[in-house]
Amino acid sequence: MTMKTSMKSDIEIAQASIMKPIVEIAAKIGLEENDLELYGKYKAKISNEALNKIKTNEDGKIILVTSINPTPAGEGKSTVTVGLGDAFNRLGKKVMIAMREPSLGPIMGIKGGATGGGYSQVLPMEDINLHFTGDIHATTTANNALAALIDNHIQQGNELNIDQRRIVWKRALDLNDRSLRKVVVGLGGPLQGVPREDGFDITVASEVMAVLCLASDLKDLKLRLSRMVVAYNVNKEPVTVGDLGVAGALALLLKDAVKPNLVQTIEHTPALIHGGPFANIAHGCNSVIATTAAQKLADYVITEGGFGADLGAEKFLHIKSRCAGIKPEAVVLVATIRALKMHGGVEKQDLAKENISALTLGTANLQKHIETIKSFGLPVVVAINKFITDTALEVKTLLEWCEKEKVPVALTEVWEKGGEGGKELAQTLLEVIGKIQNDFHPLYELSDSIEQKIRTIVQAVYGGKDVEFLPKAKKQLADFEKFGWSHLPVCMAKSQYSLSDDPSKLGRPIDFTVTIRELKPSIGAGFIVALTGEVMTMPGLPKKPAALNMDVDEHGNALGLF
């Protein structure tokens, strides 16, 4: 998205690309038409039967793509993920890409799509960026059906003695809508329900989305749904979906959403796009079902964690890997010279000018993430995603810095050149895998207290000094221990822009304290969310939303979508 040098936009490049029928793409990875549920010619879900059939296949190797802390300059992590997959494909490797489904909220708002950019895109990008195969809509529906069933339970006599002041289940929409953050529902008298405070989260921040992405299959999905805590009763004990007796109905609503979606890149590399939790307020990885299916179908799986390594990679390694028994072979850390210069103090409008001292200063952010990945016992390769304004001296400076830091590095030009522009990175990875010792281990144990887990993440991953728990969070720590939830991993909700919880602190801040204002039990997903700073679970729209530029012609072609 930042790599544009030609006059063509992402959507123009995508619409000019000729896709192969998805059955042909499936054939490459050993799937027959019968293993697919087609959604048009170019999208398909993989059937439950096919997922069962491949379970005895050998596991492919996982490569996790992450990045430095994102800046308005753009890093192109999704673009590198796609281009790297295409590069492996060009090198004759049996490869699949596993990525998240984009949320409509940011698409209608401010952000580009999450389907890569330039000549490294997954297709059909319009469909993937709009309703795709309906997974997120099914998630929204299950979430809100549950909310309606909770309020109806209270209205109809409240057999479970739910304390209506202590309902923790929020409604959800897959939109950016700040007006729904804090609402009062049930107004209008006794026939319209019980008035209470409520709020809407964006669907990709909901526990149903996390459950969908961490479930191993439909049976596990139903179990996880039934464990979700929706409220506390008048005795302050948790009330679950299982108590309400509606886990079956919610699982039924998700029976198709749980199947992974097969699409292709511009270069016809197979890609699974499935599940889309945000990485700042949720766990930020595509579904376990998609990643493990890709492992069974290919020798190499390129996947990503959202935002920077402090969020997406940390959560991939502590939550998803642990949950699914996945061990990555190597981690790619994407950086751009422009973004590093921003971390070194340059303003966005000055990025086109050479600035070696700012670049050198900005490498501190990259350095911290390299240290973090290494502390997990994993090999790391830096990918410098080239941009037209990068000067030769800047590139040389950064390459030399990597050499000094003894970290393997490769230049990528995937936006302009597709897989060809990712070959150097792919070759570096193939050298690294097997050569550099892989001693993958988590940074905290599940037996640590929740407080200790948070402290470990803040100190070891963010490089912070300390953690402060506000009174509400302190009380919750005690409650959660009492409820037997202390053994769960932690899902941090934190600004993506900084290693700290203050988005204005770029580079490598030190001596900072992270403030935990509230905890949220996601017992179905199987983690405790720790909310820091001002992180919002429902974004807002900007002054000029992207929706103002969107259109469709009379033939049904999307216009103005990036």
Added chain:
Amino acid sequence: MTMKTSMKSDIEIAQASIMKPIVEIAAKIGLEENDLELYGKYKAKISNEALNKIKTNEDGKIILVTSINPTPAGEGKSTVTVGLGDAFNRLGKKVMIAMREPSLGPIMGIKGGATGGGYSQVLPMEDINLHFTGDIHATTTANNALAALIDNHIQQGNELNIDQRRIVWKRALDLNDRSLRKVVVGLGGPLQGVPREDGFDITVASEVMAVLCLASDLKDLKLRLSRMVVAYNVNKEPVTVGDLGVAGALALLLKDAVKPNLVQTIEHTPALIHGGPFANIAHGCNSVIATTAAQKLADYVITEGGFGADLGAEKFLHIKSRCAGIKPEAVVLVATIRALKMHGGVEKQDLAKENISALTLGTANLQKHIETIKSFGLPVVVAINKFITDTALEVKTLLEWCEKEKVPVALTEVWEKGGEGGKELAQTLLEVIGKIQNDFHPLYELSDSIEQKIRTIVQAVYGGKDVEFLPKAKKQLADFEKFGWSHLPVCMAKSQYSLSDDPSKLGRPIDFTVTIRELKPSIGAGFIVALTGEVMTMPGLPKKPAALNMDVDEHGNALGLF
């Protein structure tokens, strides 16, 4: 749904049926695989190109299925619609069925599915009754994206001077959720938007759904969306989607939803299931695009209007027919002996007992609907949908009553026997079409005032004495005249259970006055909604919602869905 005599449930019959690949069904009506966008093996959307290609075909004949006022005894209108299509098919006619998509709200709540019953069902019923091809979710998303864009416009400076107390655009969910009827949004301080009163309608009551169902194509859809009134400004002038500049974005969100969905019956008759407005609070008919496409693809099209003839048929004939230039050849009026006995004063638990006097009393309801259809200049055939408890004397009594009234009548047994059970009805219709004079004309002119249109419907269709406009509605009549909206047809929002606006008045009430409490401009849809009595635009859930019985097994099979 009421016709069950075997031990098998609707879902068991459906799941035991063997579907043909949808490409085979499409071939029957002259469509190639290339004309379809497949959603799995058994569902497909018809492409825009195919819809264009068939435009020059000759028009088939339309048969509209409607019924007496529904009762808890059940009438089986959808079941008769499906069985009648199958019967035409058995008689060697080229036939298609055109029906609405079911809403998830009632499915999770209390009602059976809307896909027919017994051996007269459209398949795959689980998919059609759950998310189907995502049309309703796209509608919900477009509706709520617009709501977010309105609130964002105000938050970001309110260039259009929208009076935040006069926003008429409501949010929507495809669920039964009484707690969302009246809400306050935008709480939490200046960063969370502007606090205001708001509410959610069920999606199938939304104007976006009406627009989707009345648009002739994507271009017309966009025009209609741009005309939708969302609020009034500080000068009390209407503010439209066009003023906000987001009609293109909303049309983009609906670009696939606007294409009709092809499925099949148990007997492999092709059916288009597309669009799903409720009939009590919206206009109650499947999409114009589906009905007109079916007309181009088949010689006979069997379609329905929701609930009784006072709602679904009146709206089909005054709104949809006028908008699309459709003229039905004949109308089927479905009745059951059980339901007529309820209209004659029998309680549900006593329906199994023979009761000739109650039946005779109940025919008054049937009689009014026959008169109404005839007043539109249309031939009408009564379909007596047989039930196991009907006695020979009851059947004889009703047949003789029809003979006395000089109305053609046929017995149907479509629940048990599929198309075979609808042959008598099909043959009666074939005789009637062409023989009985068809002099179709609306009961009011568009040039009549809104007040006059409402009065005509109340007197000529409901058999009421008068209309009372509450002060708010009176004020709106004047305003709407000023805004130039008087030429639009009227969409009545009224209880389905009675010819009057009081659901307790069964049979054929007389001397009643209908109260109009409020009007709602649906300028994009192209009608004025008149709200009577206590009609709710967001239903609630019952004490034991159907969701409690729903489940899915580990293979993905739906359980407990009817």
